[in-house]
Amino acid sequence: MTSPEFSRDPEGSAFGVADRALPSGSRLNESPSRRRRWSDASFFGVLGTIGGSYVALIVLMLVADACYTTPDHIINALKKPEIGYAFRLTVVSCSVSAILSLWVGTPLGYVLSRYRFPGRWIVDTLVDIPVVLPPLVLGLSLLILFHLKIGAWRLEDWLRDTLGFPVTYQIPAVILAQFSVACAFAVRTMRVTFDEINPRAEDVARTLGCSRAQAFLQIALPQAWRGMIAALTISWARSLGEFGPILVFAGATRMRTEVLSTTVFLELSVGNLEAAVAVSLVMVQLAVIVLVVLRALGMGTRA
Amino acid sequence: MIALDNVCLRLGDFQLSGISLDVAAAQYAVLMGRTGCGKTSLLEAICGLRKVSHGRILCRDEDVTHWDPADRQMGYVPQDLALFPTFTVREHLAFALRIRRAKAALIRNRVEEMSQLLGIGSLLDRTIFGLSGGERQRVALGRALSFHPPVLLLDEPLSALDEATRQDMYALLKNLQVRTGVTTLHVTHSREEARRLADRLFVLENGELRETEIVQDGA
Numbered sequence: 001m002t003s004p005e006f007s008r009d010p011e012g013s014a015f016g017v018a019d020r021a022l023p024s025g026s027r028l029n030e031s032p033s034r035r036r037r038w039s040d041a042s043f044f045g046v047l048g049t050i051g052g053s054y055v056a057l058i059v060l061m062l063v064a065d066a067c068y069t070t071p072d073h074i075i076n077a078l079k080k081p082e083i084g085y086a087f088r089l090t091v092v093s094c095s096v097s098a099i100l101s102l103w104v105g106t107p108l109g110y111v112l113s114r115y116r117f118p119g120r121w122i123v124d125t126l127v128d129i130p131v132v133l134p135p136l137v138l139g140l141s142l143l144i145l146f147h148l149k150i151g152a153w154r155l156e157d158w159l160r161d162t163l164g165f166p167v168t169y170q171i172p173a174v175i176l177a178q179f180s181v182a183c184a185f186a187v188r189t190m191r192v193t194f195d196e197i198n199p200r201a202e203d204v205a206r207t208l209g210c211s212r213a214q215a216f217l218q219i220a221l222p223q224a225w226r227g228m229i230a231a232l233t234i235s236w237a238r239s240l241g242e243f244g245p246i247l248v249f250a251g252a253t254r255m256r257t258e259v260l261s262t263t264v265f266l267e268l269s270v271g272n273l274e275a276a277v278a279v280s281l282v283m284v285q286l287a288v289i290v291l292v293v294l295r296a297l298g299m300g301t302r303a
Numbered sequence: 304m305i306a307l308d309n310v311c312l313r314l315g316d317f318q319l320s321g322i323s324l325d326v327a328a329a330q331y332a333v334l335m336g337r338t339g340c341g342k343t344s345l346l347e348a349i350c351g352l353r354k355v356s357h358g359r360i361l362c363r364d365e366d367v368t369h370w371d372p373a374d375r376q377m378g379y380v381p382q383d384l385a386l387f388p389t390f391t392v393r394e395h396l397a398f399a400l401r402i403r404r405a406k407a408a409l410i411r412n413r414v415e416e417m418s419q420l421l422g423i424g425s426l427l428d429r430t431i432f433g434l435s436g437g438e439r440q441r442v443a444l445g446r447a448l449s450f451h452p453p454v455l456l457l458d459e460p461l462s463a464l465d466e467a468t469r470q471d472m473y474a475l476l477k478n479l480q481v482r483t484g485v486t487t488l489h490v491t492h493s494r495e496e497a498r499r500l501a502d503r504l505f506v507l508e509n510g511e512l513r514e515t516e517i518v519q520d521g522a
Binding site: 223 | 371381
């Protein structure tokens, strides 16, 4: 960033007179620059070592999994009808829970980002509770909620007998357990997304004749597209990893509420390490595929 | 056309009170004041984006103090323009009419008319990315005027522009006012803008609003 006045100096020095007063100026100038280069190199070295050690840990874990298993193990595991069922249920339940999370997370994130209302901080804190709560406790809380007796009334009985829609130890319990955690992440993601979108554009839209709903749907939501993809990805991934609440609230019944995370646990508990590792690798692949597909979708929609 | 009657606004730890002003139809009023004196908030109150704690806002002799911004029919150009990132220039010009469910042919004609008036006909199919400061300003003006509002509110519309573009914009703003007959309230801290544009000049100082004479160069 040398200004033209400096570069026109006849001595070719940026410091003109002051520089001429120091005969060894050029050497003085040389050593800080070498020191800076050395400092930059060590800076990147430290960054690389610290960051790289974590990346290496992830890669080594995956490599160890891959070394422990063979394609045959994976194929054999997937051929087992229970594991095939768990695979299909996982894909379906994670997708349903991710879509539900986005459906709830988008309006809630918008409200938390745009409006100041009494009790807002309470809502804000409550939304974070599923993130910090131990998973088993969350599952237990769901179980108690559905089975708490209020007089002679019980939520689970009412759903089963009146609506014909039993939840506990059924597939809806799997989805609800996944959703209750995944949605918290979707809300966070959408809130940050809307925080980064200029609310003035919605204000202007209202002066142009929009209702608040129209300003949200036509101005804010189209800008939130990438955040929505991110929220969908993170809720899908959280749902895939969900285990504790599912175990407590939905059980681990084979061919009924078994998802892949439960399979790993069940296979481990009977000492079938090959199948557990094979299923783990299937989960890794599933997660990578979803990440890549959604990321590609996000890139493709960048206007 | 537009009047403030003893308006009181609370802005964090200070307040504007007893603000009254009256701008007749087709006048170009400039409101001057230092940064942070509440000019922007006053403009937001007029277009309905900020609640007033006391007093009345009148537009065409109707009390609009508690009206929704959408019902006030005021064109508003905020300082940061707040263009819509997912819209093309054409969609900006058509938006207010589309919200009003105007017929497609009517929207097409209006977009054509506005783009010619503002000299942005060649930009219609572009998004706002890559537009120059002056072009963006024109798009924001077109968006605000597209639905024939009787009142136009401009918040520091020329502050981010270079000198040459600013000179063009003086001519454009004057021309727009003559061609459309829109009553304009233009907020600025620049004396030059006031001198070049104002029919009426108001100054907001120490929480009080007063009208002053427009000092012309060499006068």
